[in-house]
Amino acid sequence: MITAEDRAAVDAVLASGWIAQGPAVAALEADFVRRYGGGGACALSSGSAALFLALKSLGAGEGATVAVPSYACSALLNAVYLAGATPKVVDVLPDSFCLDPAALARQAAEAAFAIAVHTYGAPADVAALQAPGRQLIEDCCQSLGGVGVQGQLGSQGEAAVFSFYATKIVTGGQGGLVWSKAADVAEAVRYYRQFDCRESYVPRFNLQMTDIQAALVNSQLARLEAIRSRRQAIARSYLAALPAGLSVQSGLADAGRMAYRFVVLAPDLATREALRRHMEQAGVGCAVPIERYELLHRYLKLDPADFPVAERLADTSLSLPIHPGLSDAQLAQAAAALSGFRP
Ligand SMILES: Cc1ncc(COP(=O)(O)O)c(C=O)c1O
Incomplete structure (x- = not known):
């Protein structure tokens, strides 16, 4: 739902003369750091980009196995393959629709990475999914602002990813974000999101969010x-x-x-x-x-x-x-x- 305030926020960006990634994106990232009480945040062009760069920044590349829930959108598979890793599909729980910890132990015990989706806002049991040697990405694309018994959704794993697609809880039309309690993970994501200004060649991308999108998201986050x-x-x-x-x-x-x-x-x-x-x-x-x-x-x-x-x-x-x-x-x-x- 786009309000008059949202339109005014976009107008202000258009009038500012700076419409690409800029101060509104920085404000969005600061908002997430404030919400989670620290860590680092990096805004991106989509939730898919957030999943991809979260995996890449955590080291889930070639040879790595990433557990994913069977009942989830295919953006998860896309990100795993794009990162060069291998997905291992695991069944879900009948009540929450989220990754089943017992099935994870049974079907993907060897996976050093797992993506736990808080499906339709229902908290995945992150504590039960965590294990020594396993890095967990909390997919909060459908649960922004959700709080469970373990606290704010997204706060427990190694990284949390968000989507601001048109149908999501708040939207910039498109958009995404990675937050991590480890500021260096967010910095690694930031390193990959744009390709300018590098001293030596490493494949990097253009997965940035515009200030137009960020202004829309910031305006909705306020409510x-x-x-x-x-x-x-x-x-x-x-x-x-x-x-x-x-x-x-x-x-x-x-x-x-x-x-x-x-x-x-x-x-x-x-x-x-x-x-x-x-x-x-x-x-x-x-x-x-x-x-x-x-x-x-x-x-x-x-x-x-x-x-x-x-x-x-x-x-x-x-x-x-x-x-x-x-x-x-x-x-x-x-x-x-x-x-x-x-x-
Ligand atoms: C659980 C989940 N993960 C990832 C994504 C991908 O987000 P985006 O559409 O912004 O690429 C979506 C949205 O479609 C989603 O629902």
């Missing part, structure tokens, strides 16, 4: 608590309307939750499809967040039998509209439609 409240209020309305026979992703009513999606779980594929049709007939557009064919083990042609939880989630989940731009009338319409469904 992150209002965004959280609105998303939580929508989630509470849906929870109150949920008919017997359907369940939801865990923790949606938790105080620190940044509810990126409101995902309903049906008992089976046929009921999920019936729910989707029912909502559509009521004028409420819903989405299957990850289709079965998009699961990472399917992309890599691995045996689906080894990833039963992800398979089931793909078949049974449906995401209801939760963006803060939803009006009270639209919310009432969607909640009424949900409560009228008979599984």
Whole structure:
């Protein structure tokens, strides 16, 4: 949702005569360092770039294995391959949809790196995923501002990555960021994000964010608590309307939750499809967040039998509209439609 303040922030950048990476990007990075109480931050062109450069800066290159959740977007695989490492797909938990620590021990014990996605805002159990000799990247692309029992999401691993894509919690149209408690990791990311001004040749890139994007992101970050409240209020309305026979992703009513999606779980594929049709007939557009064919083990042609939880989630989940731009009338319409469904 773009407000008049957001537009004014962009206008100020346009009027300043400096539209490429500049003071607004520096302000965004300083904001993250402040939010996390230290460390270093580096803003980038996308969440994909953030994943890629976090891996590269942590040393996940050729010969390294990176554990990734089966139920996740393919940006994870892209980043691992671009860094020159090898992905190892691991199944997820049925309640949080996040990387399963027991499956990680079973399916990728040897992985020196892991990417833990806080899926749709649900905190991954980072403490249980950590192990001696393993570096963890927390993927906060869907959980900016979220707080779990282990504190602010992103604060526990070796690096945290964020996306500011158009559909994310706050947006610059596109954009990304790496924060790390180790300032040298953020500095390594900074080294790779632009190719000018080098004394000797090392492949480096242009993965910068513009000040136009950063101004938009900064303006929205200033109302992150209002965004959280609105998303939580929508989630509470849906929870109150949920008919017997359907369940939801865990923790949606938790105080620190940044509810990126409101995902309903049906008992089976046929009921999920019936729910989707029912909502559509009521004028409420819903989405299957990850289709079965998009699961990472399917992309890599691995045996689906080894990833039963992800398979089931793909078949049974449906995401209801939760963006803060939803009006009270639209919310009432969607909640009424949900409560009228008979599984
Ligand atoms: C969990 C996760 N990781 C990474 C990304 C990649 O972010 P971007 O679209 O900004 O490249 C996304 C967004 O699509 C995402 O949802």
